[in-house]
Structure formats: C-alpha cells, structure tokens
Amino acid sequence: MLRFVSNKVIVFPTSRVYSRRSYVGSTASSNLWTTVVPALAQSGAIEALHAAVELLNEGDKPHDTSPLVHLLRVSGNHGYVSLCRQLHGYVVKNGFVQTRVFKFADELFDEMSDPDVISWNSLISGYVQSGRFHEGLSLFLELHRSDVFPNEFSFTSALAACARLKLSRLGACIHSKIVKLGIEKGNVIVGNCLIDMYGKCGSMDDAVLVFQFMEEKDTVSWNAIVASCSRNGKLELGLWFFHQMPNPDTVTYNELIDAFVKSGDFINAFQILSSMPNPNSSSWNTILTGYVNGDQFGEATDFFTKMHSSGVRFDEYSLSIVLAAIADLAVVPWGSLIHSCALKLGLESRVVVASALIDMYSKCGMLKHAQLMFWKMPRKNLIAWNAMIAGYARNGDSTEAMKLFNQLKQERFLKPDRFTFLNLLAVCSHCEVPMEITLGYFEMMINEYGIKPSVEHCCSLIRAMAQRGEIRQAKKVIQEFGFRFNGVAWRVLLGACSARKDLKAAKVVVAKMVALGEADEDEYIYIVMSNLYAYHERWREVSHIRKIMREKGVEKEVGSSWIQEQNVASQL
Template identity: 25%
Template structure:
C-alpha cells in the first residue's frame, strides 16, 4: 500500500493565503517530516480534503477566477493522490483553468479524460471562445459532434461567441440552422447570442428577424439590439428602440445607457441626451467611469462644451478616454487653444496619451497652424516612442504641410517605416497645397509603383493638385485612368476638379461641354457648377456665368453665393440695372450676405511639454 506525500509547505500556504481553507487545516499540526511512514500517517491523513470538498472549492474558485488559489488546490490534490482516476475532479479542474484563461493547461487535462461529458466540452469551447481563439472553439465544437455528443443550450452561446467576426458569418449562419433544428431557437439565452453574433458581423437585418421572432425577450435582448444598431452606423434605430423599451417596459440598466449614449452622440441628439442624463440623475445612478465618459463624448460632439466641461471637472478619476473626449470637443467645436492647454494638463497629471489623443491634438495644431506647438508635440511623440505609428506619422505629415513646412513634411514621410494609402494621399495633398503639382504627380506615380492602389480620396488629392498648378493634360489623364484602369466611378468632387482644371486654364467652353456630356449626377450637383462659375469670374465670361448661376440657384435656392458672384460680375461690366435685379431677387428670397471677418492666431508656443 502506497501513501502519497503531503508537503507541509503546501498546507501552510493554503491556510494562510486562502482563508476559507483554514477551516480544513487550522486544527491539524504541521509535520516537519513531509513523507511520514505508513504506520505514522494514518490519523493525520484523515484531515485531508475529500474529493467532494476539493470539487466544491474548485467550483468556488472557478466562479471567482482565482488562479493563484486554484494552483494551490491543484498541488494539494496531486500531493494527496485524490486526483488519480477522478473524472469528477479533473472536470472541475479543467473548468477552473479555462475560466482563468489558462486554456493550454485546461486542454491538457481535457485530453487526458477518457469519458467527457457535455459539460466538459462546453467548458473547453467557452475557454477558447472567451479568450480569443475562435477557430479552436469551432474545431472543438465540430469534434464534439463527431464524438456523438449533442450540443445543448449552454453550448450554442459559446459557439456563437466564436462566430462574432464578419469572416465567420457563413459558419454562424450554419450554426443558426442547427439551433433551429435542435429546438433551441426559442431559448432566450441562445437567441440573445444569435443577436450578438449578427450585430458583431454587421448583419442587423438578420438580427432584427431573430429579434422579431423571439417569444420571450429580456433586458439583455434590448441592450444587444440597442448597442448593435449604434455599432453598425444606425444610431436612429438604436435611439428609437431604447425609447420603445423605456416606454413599454420601463427597464434599463448601465448597459442600456452605454449602448444608446454613443447613438445620441453620433446623431448629435443633444435634447435626447440631456433627457437621458436627467433620467440617470433622478434614478440616483452614480455618474462616473464609462457612463460619464459617454456623456462627455455626447456633449462634446453636440457642441455643448459647457456641460461636457462640468462633467469632466466633477470626475473623481479621469482616464485617457475622458481626456480624449473633452480635448476633441474643444479642438473641433470650441477653442482649439483650450484643447491644447488641456493636453498639457493631461501630460502634467501623468495620464499617458494614447494614439487617439495624439491624433486629436495634431489635428488641432493643423487647424490652428500652430507650428511651434506641433514641433514640440513631435519631440514628445519621439520621446514616448509613438513615431512609428502609421496614423501618427500621417498626422505629422499633414501638420507640417498645412503649416508651410513642406520639407519637414517630406522628411517625416520618408522616415515612416510603414506607409498606407492615407499617408500617400496626405503627402500628395501637401504638394498640391504648396503648388508643387509635378511633385504631386511624381508622388502619385511612386505610390502606384509601391503597389498601393489609389482610391477615391487619393484621386481627389491628385486632381486637386493638378487643378491648383494648371496641369491640364496630367489631370485629364489621371481622371480617365480612374475609371478605365481602376474602374472607380467618379463622384461629383472629381468632376468639380476637372471643371476647375479646364476653367483655370481658360477652356471654359470645354468645361461647360464636359458638364453637359457627363452623367446626370454631375449635372445635378451644385459644386460642379460652382467650379464653373468661379472660372467664369476669373476670365470674365458673363454668359457662361449666368448659366452656371441659374443652375446653382435651382439646386441650392437658399445659397447666397451665386447671387453675390453674378452681381459682382455685372458690376465689373457696369451693368448696374442687372446688379439691382440680382440684389432684389436675393432679398425677395430672404437671402443676405454674411459680413466678412478676419482671424488672427498668435502662436501659442510650448505649454508644459
């Protein structure tokens, strides 16, 4: 008869570190001899944990995800020998490791069990799905069916979690069919998992069909749809569903608010957002953390910066998301200088900026043409090790180009280890902004040589560069290359660029013919006619200007621009009667020219960087 050794150090650590285990060990004296003889061991081993006690402790540790204590229990079970040939404990141990994210250890135990229950298969599938290994979860699910085990209502939610990727939507639909055949489609937990899978894959129509057929819905059902619509660029449906849920059931929780507040932010629905905020205050909900960040983002995007700042200042603890929301709101809709000052305050308070922070602040510098601050921020980026991030590098390229330092822009561009399409487009646009059309065309060709396929934005950048520098032939060639080589249908702004290219070169008749001969979308776009009107103003062609102005007025009747331009052209020709007619027509339509103003920005320099 062999007796397993009981290390005294294991028992000591269990009793001291895991208080609940002291119930089993505090009465039993520690033996200085770790391996007593069989004759000495009998009475002492009566105090070892039984199989049932170990199972209960493992279940508790699984629920609390306490890996440290789980490792101690595992060591105790190995030392005491209670784990040998014990499928019950091995199953509990596998569940503990899977719940704590130690999927490899869980799989090793799983593979060593000969007779696996459905619960054990579910444990491993959940572990793979929950900790970022969806393909392994789906493979294990397939193996489970191959071994003759039937999936149950606890299996499908984990399998559907593994299908929450657009590339796996076909697999998810196949599992949906299996769910319908097995009769679990009406189970609320399985149906909620289907909603989550379809929303993550961007298939909200499929999710809506599942939602409409559900015989029983709970709060999780509504929350999944609310957040799904917000995530898939349908904020109006998200807000409407939240309103219906609140009106019909009166139920909501923090997840409901975290789903609907981003929808309000995207819609800039300030009125509805403030009503939700008031509802939260009346209910006594604590406004901090994620909820407060969501409200700050909503108020910032809705240009209610006073409310956003009050919430921000009242927060007991502010993370990078809080700072990003308030800085972004100030930079885009309020005082950009205040946004830069907030960034400096964020830096002084020791909150490390993330990529979003840097992009927002660099964008603010670009709008303010704050070159000195931008250069200081560039140095800050280098010190923090963010210089190799492609989006940060692209923002720096754009900043230097807009602030007049094209050489620095090109230097940053050349030093970028990775360049994407946006980076190339920014550099092309920078050349066009500085009137360097030939360099812009060369950069565009260099981009294609590197295997980067141009898109609509990059074609806009290069056509605009050709327009600003009078490269008529190059512009025409690139425009036709867009449709003939890359099979991209030109949009109105591409047509506007060609009209501008021809108009600046004095080919007004060709520009007019180009508009008439193109598709109907270009003829019905006011921007195209405005490009022709601007060219007519440069070259004093009143006849074509009248045609362009009439088309703009018919497409944008509340736009004062064509009235002003054609009136000024009549004045240059001393056609005072026509000037009075145009002004009278504008007044009759209730239009008034806005007074002009100038903006002078002194360089704010370096603030606390």
C-alpha cells in the same frame, strides 16, 4: 472535437507533435511563412500544417492572407473541421479578412454534408465582424430556414448586423423569434444586444422596455442603455439612468461626455469629466476632439494646456488631435512644441502621430519637414500616404504628388482610396497638369479601383476643365455623373466661369441654379455676376444686380489678410 474557437492556442486535431525548428531548420523568423507555404503544396502537407499551427501559437503572424488560405485548404482537404473553425476565428480576430479568405471559407462550408450550428455561427460572425453585414444577415436567414436550430450566438450576430444597418423592422422580427424560443429570458448577452440594436436604430422606447424587463443586468446593460440615450439626444434620460447605475465605469462616463460634446454643451461635459473618479486620457480626448471637430481650434489648444496642467499623460491620440488644431491655426511654434513632446514621450514614430505631423507641417508650408517625417516612418499606412500627397497638392507640387502616387501603387498591401484621388484631382485642378493626365486619374479611380465619384471628385475635375476653357465638357461631367441637381457642382462651375471671365457660360450656369432654386439665398451668385458684368462694362446689369443685393442685404465683405489677423491677435 473542439467546439469553440480558441483565443490563445490553436489546437491541432491529433496528439502527434511536430517541431517547427525540426521542420524549417534554421530559417530566420521573417522567412518562416515563405518556407511553410510552398511546402503545403507538396507531399509533406500534414507536417507543414503542424509547423504552421506552431508558428501561430508562438505569435508569428504571416504578412498577408496567402498562407492562411493554404492552411484552410489543407485543413479542409483532410477533414479537420475544428481546425478550420479555429483558423477562421484567427483570421477574423487578426484582421486578415479578405474576399479570398471568405470565398474559400464559403467553399469549405458548402462542402460540409451536415454543418452544425457552430459552423453556421462561425461564418455568420465572420461576415458581421468584417463589416459584411448584408451577407451575414442573408446567411442567418438561410440558417433560419434550415433544419439546424439557431442558438443565442446566431441571434446576437444577426442583431449586431441589424444595428449597424439600422434595420429596426428586421431587428424587431428577430426579437419576436427570440421571445418565442424563450432565449431572451435570463440571457444578459441577448438582452444587451437588443438594447444596442434598438438604440442604434433610434427606437428608444423599445430599448428602454428591453432594459426594464431584463431579469439580470450587468455593467454592459447599463452602459448600453446610457449609450442609447446619448446617441439619440436623450441626455436627461441618460443622466437619470447614469445616476441609478450601481457602479458607473469609465465607458459610462465617456458615453455621457461624448453626448454633451456632440450637443455643444462643453460645460456639462467638463463637469462630468471632473466628477470621474479615475479619468483616463480618452475621457479628456473626447472633449479635445469636440473642439477640433467644431472648428474651435483656439479652445482646443487652451484645453490641451489644461490637460497638461492637470497632469494628464498624453497618448498618441491626444497629440494627433491637437496637431489637427495647430494645422488649421498654422501656428508653427505650437507645432514644434508638440513635436518635441511626441519625441519625449516616444510617440513620434506612431502612425497616427507621424501622419498628423505630416499634415501639420504641410499646412504650415514646411514641406521639407513633412517629407522628413514621412520617409523616416518605419511603417506607413494609407493615411500617412494620403497626408503626404495632400501636402504636395496643398503646396502646388504636382510633380512630387504624382510621383508619390506612383510609389503608392507599388505597395503590396495598400491601395489608393477616394481621398487619394481627391488629393490628386485637386492638385491637377490647381496646377497646369495636362488634361489627359487628369482624366486618366479620374478614369483609373472608377475603372481600376471601383471608386464611385463623389461630388468633391467631380468638382475638382470640373474646375480643371473649366480653367482650360472646356466649359461644355465640365457641364457634361455634372450631368453624366448624376450631379445635375447638386447646387455645389454648379457653384464650382460658376466660379470657374468667373475665373475665365466667361460671361456667356456664367449666365447659362446661373439659369440652371435658378431652376434648381439655388439662386435666391446664394449671395455668391450675385457677387460673381456683379463682378463679371463690371469686367465686361455692362453697367446697367451691374446697377440692377447691386440694387437686388441692397434689397436682400447682401454686402461684399472688406478683405483682410491672414497676416493682418495675426498682427491684431498679437496686440490683444
């Protein structure tokens, strides 16, 4: 019996051989899975199982989890435990992990009369690798209470879950058990996982101690301790370990570059990049990303130019990152240049590049170009759909935004997320979309897709309600969804009151913000109330507020248009 999950070949537990071609005949490759799946429910299930395994081994992947669930069911019904493990490994490795698959895997596991440690580990690692960390840890604790003796793979999966959930105390308890069982001694993999767990939990002293007491260290060990130092802002200690490291690799350099970039030290980041023996595009992309994330868009385009002059071969991420900077700068010639570069490199159709181009063109007001990019994409992920919906929202085209959302709902393997609804609610709040439609989207988000409203979602709904004079309803939204102590929500409501010139409602909102302690430092409140009182010719109150503004040093800035700024920039 096989005792591991094969990375390359799934082995059927019998020597009998079935040919895929003899079973499915001349059916086209794209229809093979639809042929095999119905057959699994009929009397020839074993033959179909053979054919399906051959499909997997030849690289033919199903489009969804349904065939894999059938394969697991037939394997379980015939007692092919080893094959079930291998199929489970295939499911996790190839990103097919869904609730339906795990539910069936749980059922198979529960039906096993005497599961061994490999069976336990398969399910635990499956949960952890798919991001279901709490369930993975619960199963690990259940294993710990069972008669089965856990091994190093059981502990490494549990430590990985603790690292992601930042459960340092549980991680330390697992560490104690590892020491008690003598597993830590001489086991590099376990030691590396302990360093990673302590580092991600912020327990740097423990991470260093584990590293120092390891009898053997490999490159992963050194990278783990350098990464732990970098993540916790211990840059000097990280550099010290870096200089002690026998053979630093690209991962080591990139960790340090990333740490310096996140601390805002681009000079040291570039010095480390310059000292790399073989820097790759990801090393350069780390600094480029840092500029964009720090809203230093001009520096990002300058750095991109430096990458080009240094002979760096751009990848899809280089292009998507610089496109994000160009989108915020709204420099169309630069965008066209990068688009041409993507075409030349054959990267235009890559999802990450195409999505960035959609975003860039829509932010530059070139909606037709964005549409063209979207519809010519051979494969669209949710990011691309969201980018296009956001493009319509940004350009005030509520009809097309809602039409595209309805098309997204028809997609078989995609479903709207929080960003989709954020874009929809934004377009509803800025356009004259009927209130019942806006509320319908909000309720759909909660009831159909199980998405908990964030303050951003509520702010869009508040803005939509207040702009239609429904100030009282907007206040209810703030209170009912738990944002009554959130200054951002009240600030948005105040802005809506200002737009409606509703002084009475604005005074109520300001009173609430004063109670929350938001008013003293918020210059926006003084400016809004000063303008509202002036509109209603309440000059005594205007004089009083402006006196407070002078005492606090609050000044209304002189406005300048984007066109003026561009003209000034062109003269530099």
